[in-house]
Amino acid sequence: MTSLPPRNVAVSTQGRPPGMPPRAQRKSVAGAKAKTRKPVLWVLFKLIFFTGLLFCILFAGWFYLTPSGYQYRYMLADSIITTQHREWAKYIIGEKALRERVAQYANRFEQMGEERDQHTITGVPTDEGKTDEQPDAGKLTTVEEVDGEGFHGFLLTVKDPKKIRLVVTNRVGRGEKITSMVKRTGAIAGVNAGGFADPNWKGNGFKPIGLVISNGKIYYDGLGGKKSVQIVGIDKQGKMLAGKYSIKELMDLGISEAVSFSPRIIVNGKGLIKNRAEGWGVAPRTVMGQREDGSILFLLIDGRQPGYSIGATLYDAQQILLEHGAVIAANLDGGSSTVLVDEKGTIVNKPSSSAGERYLPTGFLVFENPDAVQVPNIWAGMKPAEIDGGKW
Incomplete structure (x- = not known):
């Protein structure tokens, strides 16, 4: 005898729990929800895509068709030109424009070194003016931080220029860290x-570029057939020399320490760069200058590090040095070579090289007793043409 189900209890059909709708109905509900989600996601995707496309079109129009975009585009290209990936700048301004830009800067830098420097120095400050309010008045060196639009750096002031010596690497075939x-x-x-x-x-x-002179002696002459070269250095009286000179002129002027580099950016108290657009892009910088009192200024700007310091143009460096009283100033090797080291051998700034501090041929070093410093000539007897700068 078959028993009947209890009253008021639903009977399951085909294994379906009580109260659940049929399978076909469940599928239709799920399908409706999926169809609802798909249009929403598709509309959102199209909105993002077309917004991005519109932004790219507007950016390209500004970047290539407006005066401000043109200025930014060439500053970006100049910044790339100062790196080891110079050829990448062609993707921004074109290969022809890249070649023309490099040639323009080379010619401009030569012109900036032509004017004869007439500045004089009044002498090295003494301790006589030192007061309690000027605790650093008697110190040989001081370091202060500098900031500007998108960059951070340091200014090393050396009160006695005669305390500076050019030191060279001590190992054949390899540079040396500062x-x-x-x-x-x-x-x-x-x-x-x-x-x-x-x-x-x-x-x-x-393998240095151009000339290297230490303690009045030529350590390296890579001029080849050139009769003159842009140099940055100090004579035996402590006066900074920068600009285009022949070896004979330098010897007649009593050069003491010097390397080849350019451009000179300040001469006879005036800046030679008109604006940031002519400042050779944004990059880490090392620049040397001198005040009328004889103090040497080394300005080091960090760069290529978003969130900390992108870098500075040569115009930025020029303006900082003018504000600090420089009457002459010139660019030194910058980029990933830029480094400031204190007496403990600690790096003060933040070099941009991913590999760390670079191996370099030369460095301007400050000494309490520079006459006691021995700087052997590592290039003695070598011919520049026979030195392979690509081998360790």
């Missing part, structure tokens, strides 16, 4: 100086 130079020689401060040949961008730092 931290090593400072520790090895007992210097109280050091910065990078001249540039070097780096054909494969491995940075062995052994």
Whole structure:
């Protein structure tokens, strides 16, 4: 005998729990929800896509068709030109424009070194003017931080220019880190100086560019057939020299320490760069200057580090040095070579090289007793043409 189900209890059909709608009805509900989600996601995707496309069109129009976009585009290209990936700038301004831009800067830098410098120095400050309100008045070196539009850096002031010596690497076939130079020689401060040949961008730092002069002697002459070259240095009286000179002129002027680099950006108290657009892009910088009282100024700007410091143009560096009383100033090797080291051998700034501090051929170092410093000529007996700057 078949028993009947209890009253008021629903009977399951085909294994379906009581109260659940049939399978066909469940599928239709799920399908409706999916169809509702798909149009929403598709509309959102199209909104994002077309908004991005519109932004790209507007940006391209501004970047390529407006005066402000043109200025930004060339500043970006100039910034790339100062790196080891110079050829990438062609994707922004074109290959022809890149070649023309590099040639324009080369010609402009030569012109900026032509005017003869007439500045004089009044002498090295003494301790006589020191007061309790000026605790640093008697110190040989001081370091202060500087800031500007998108950049951060440091200004090293050396009160006695005769305390500066150009130190060179101590190992054949390889440059030397400035931290090593400072520790090895007992210097109280050091910065990078001249540039070097780096054909494969491995940075062995052994083959300098142009001239290297230390303690009045020519350590390296890579001029070839050139009769003159742009130099940055100091004579035996402590006066800074910068600009275009022949070797004979330098010797007649009593040159003491010098490297080849350019451009000179301040001469006879006036800046040579008119605005930021002519400032050769944004990059890490090392610039040397001098005040009328003889103090040497080393300005080091960090760069290529978003969120900390992007870098500065040469115009920015020029203006900072003018504000600090510079009557002459010139560019030194910058980029990933830019480094400031204190007497403990500690790096003060933040070099931009991902590989760390670079190996360099030369550095301007500060000493309490520079006459006691021995700087052997590592290039003695070598012919520049036979030195491979790409090998360690």
